[in-house]
Amino acid sequence: MAPLIHVRDLTRDYRLIKKREGVAGGFVDLLRPRYRDLRAVDSVCFDIEAGEMVGYIGANGAGKSTTIKMLTGILTPTSGKVSVGGLVPWRDRLQYTRHIGVVFGQRTQLWWDLAVIESFRLLRKIYEVPENIYAEQMKVFDDLLGVGEFLHQPVRKLSLGQRMRCDLAAALLHRPRILFLDEPTIGLDVVAKESVRGFLREIRDLQGVTVILTTHDLGDIEQLCRRVIIIDKGEVHFDGELEDLRTRLGRRVRLTVDLREAVTADDLRKVTADLPVTWRDREGKNHVAEFRRAEVSGAEVIRQVVNDCQVSDLHLAEVDIEEIVRDIYRAAGKEKA
Ligand SMILES: Nc1ncnc2c1ncn2[C@@H]1O[C@H](COP(=O)(O)OP(=O)(O)OP(=O)(O)O)[C@@H](O)[C@H]1O
Ligand SMILES: [Mg+2]
Known part of the structure; x- marks a missing residue:
């Protein structure tokens, strides 16, 4: 069976104006702009199966x-x-929006001056959500979020955490099969983050929604996604299980x-x-030492140190995924430099 989401050689260029120097240059830019293309996404390929939650x-x-x-x-791609x-998302847009939900954490999709419930009612009309499904979804959102x-508050009066919860609910109101989340925990405190993560887990289990999630908080990934795709300068650098990423780089211990x-x-x-x-x-x-678990056991290292030195305290911890990913970014940057 074909995968639910199929992406091949997806590429997108942005056209940027090449600025000339000085005030005179600014005028010339207005009259005869020079352009250069920036490749923001470069030949990206992946497949995602129904029910997956991918970081x-x-x-x-x-x-x-x-x-x-x-x-x-x-957005329409340059190619791919x-x-x-x-x-096809950009071609079959009207039909397509019925199957997907979208949250951009950076800005709300709700109507700023309307009460939350009014926004939900409007969305219900737009998506033609049957009354019984609407009622069921609202109950789930109240129970979980x-x-x-x-x-009855206008959206503009909500705290960021409350607004994010409403945005999530709004995106799922019509019970879409796929949910796209672009930084759904940005700016949230620890408790609010936990509540969003818990909700996403529940909604996946309850309604089997497929999720693609971007985030800078690797805690989101560790708690939600088995699979990660790492992109750097528009290109895919890793696509696989989070656990694989850890072992590939060797479980590093500090x-x-x-x-x-x-x-x-x-x-x-x-x-x-x-x-x-x-x-x-x-x-x-x-002092701080690092080693790979596969090469030497923590006990062995500790034994040697304790034998030869007067130790007052020690602490052993696995290097977290965030650092591992940072190393990958760095390595990718070097390759290209
Ligand atoms: N509308 C636009 N016009 C021109 N360039 C753009 C536009 N949107 C994004 N870019 C450029 O494309 C590249 C990729 O941007 P994009 O927003 O996709 O990155 P991102 O991975 O989402 O980053 P972040 O983690 O900061 O949100 C960047 O170099 C950005 O400056
Ligand atoms: Mg972004």
Whole structure:
């Protein structure tokens, strides 16, 4: 069976004006602008099956939002192919919007001056949602997101967290098969983030919605997505399971030690000379080492350190996915440089 979302060689250029110098140059720019093209998304390919929750991540300006805009039909690509459930988003837009929900965390899709409930009623009309489905969805949103509390407030009076919850509800009102989320937790505090994540998990389990999610918060990814696609300068750099990403890069572990006496990193390098351990260049009582679990066990490293040094405290932690992804961005940048 064909995948629900099929993307091939998706490319999008933006035309930018090449600025000339100075005031005179500004005038010339107005009369005879010179252009250059910026490739924001470059030959992106992936397939997504129904029911998947995929994290689409990358640094600022990597091309995430541009991709989402093409997948939702807001932008037409420069070239390439997208088929979602047999529809082409930018061509079959009217029919397509019935099957998808979209949240752009950076700005609301709701009517600023209307009470939340009015926005929902309008959306119900626009999407022709049957009364019984509308009632069921509203109950789910109240149970899981607590939107009942502020239904009669105008959107402009809501806190960011309340507004985001309403945007999520609005996007799902017509019970779409696919939900596109562009930074749905941006600016939220820890509690509000947890509530959004919990809601997304529930809605996936309850209604089997397929989700593509962009975020800079890797906590979102760790809690929601088994699969991640990493994009850098418009190109896909990794597409696979989050767990795979971890093992591919080796489960890195970081050991922090506090010693009773100041030493140099070189002293510690001698202590663990026969082990594959990297000590950071530091002097003093606090030191940090990194190693891969596959190459050496934490117990072994600790044993050597404790044998040869006066340790007052130590802490072993896995290097989190955020750092791993940062390393990938950096490596990708270097390759191109
Ligand atoms: N409307 C536009 N006109 C010109 N250039 C644009 C436009 N929108 C985006 N770009 C450029 O395209 C590139 C990709 O932008 P995009 O918004 O897709 O990145 P992003 O991955 O969503 O970044 P962020 O994490 O900051 O949201 C950037 O270099 C950006 O400056
Ligand atoms: Mg963006």
